[in-house]
Amino acid sequence: MLAYIAGVDELPAVVSRARRGDRAAFAELYRRFHRAVHGVVLARVTYGDAADVVQDVFAIALERLPQLGEPAAFPGWLLAIARNRAIDHVRAKRPTDELAEVPVEAPRSAEVAQVLVALRGLPEAYQETMILRLVEGMSGPEIAEQTGLSPGSVRVNLHRGMKLLRAALGITEVVDDQTAG
């Protein structure tokens, strides 16, 4: 938890160094945010195309970084670029078969594709949060830090999103003894 807080404090300094052309600082921004960008992109783009769009997003970000006024606004700014780039990609490209692209062997690939479709079918407010949690493996506090949402909102999104995902996948929620008591 301490490292997570320290990471937040350092971000404006890293962004400022990257704006001055420090490539190591930009690589550090990539290291911190590539999963968040991938999650945001994957909410809209097929798995096979998502990695390519992620690289595009960072290339655009590098170009536009001098335009970013407030370094602390970097996370929200970067994810806004990711959303718009993903939307543009979807508009420009015919949909591809996700089943053939997921890096999981059959028969599990069909299940992965089914879950991805269900995740993308969630209301917009929950899609990204759920993908960041379940696909990218980020915790709720990490998601809040990297998306700019309040921790309370992320927590609400996770629980509501999971409830809707269970319903979409036909999973019956098991209430444990603790809850029942």
Next chain:
Amino acid sequence: MTRPPGDQHDYLWDKSGPADPDVERLEKLLAPLAHDAPLDELRLYRRRRRWPWLVIGGGLVAAAAALLVWWRQPEPPQVVARCTNGFAFTARGGTVANAGAAMATGVLCVGGVLDTGAHEADLKIANIGAAELGAGTRVRLDQTTAERHQLYLERGRMHARVDAPPRLFAVATPSAHVTDLGCEYTLDIAASGAGTIAVQSGKVELATSSGAIVVAPKGTHAHLLAGRRPSLPVVDGASAVLVAAVEEYEHGAHDGIDRVLSSAEERDAVTVANLAQLVPASERRRVLDRLAQLVPVPQELTVDDVVGEPAFWEMWFDEVILQHLARNP
């Protein structure tokens, strides 16, 4: 939720405590899809290297075209606004007036005014977005810097789509100040200075110099009242009863607040939440009580907690906006 409110462990939230079996199974299933590719330095290099050639090439083409136009132009050249800092525009259907000169394309300089007259125009908002200007639109560029880009829409229609951090782009109008919080919206301003805003994605903040602030998310619209603050935002397709109640409230009816509260349905929570921000302190509690019936206070908090702590109100307001967006995907 699978755990009781008092339980400190919440695996879905922070991976603490016993794992939820469904969550754990989905994590394992989807983990191979997590992103682990390194940064493609070559792509960054290629993209950046393209720029000088594009700029040089584009400059040469533009210079050649300008020379050709000048050589073939029998009349004296038009007065063309020259600036190093501005928004590029392209007219549609004819020419538009930029600093008084008729042009098909050009740059709207800081301090300059673009008047579309009988035609329309596409305006590039720095490198963060674009705006479509309708016929009869008059717009001035007040500022364009790394920190802020601001237009003044005197009259007409502007449809803007912006890809930028919140608050980087703003549009002042005779009646309200529209600050972009990452979104797409359409502004219509009449000659009287009054107008409307309809938000198509994300959300905008509407403010006046007096400090009154209204937040309008996707799928809502609000009136910009000349010489006054913006109206309460109303969801598209709201009931006629609520629309009438909001109008009564905006016109200062003595029972305006009561009428808005009694006619608001669950989908109108955004209207009630904004009302809570505008009413006097003495009226706020009953507005919050009604809001709690539409969108419960999150995190097991109570209205009393919210009244005593502004941070809780922010969290609740966020929750109202989130629920609204979830209902309007």
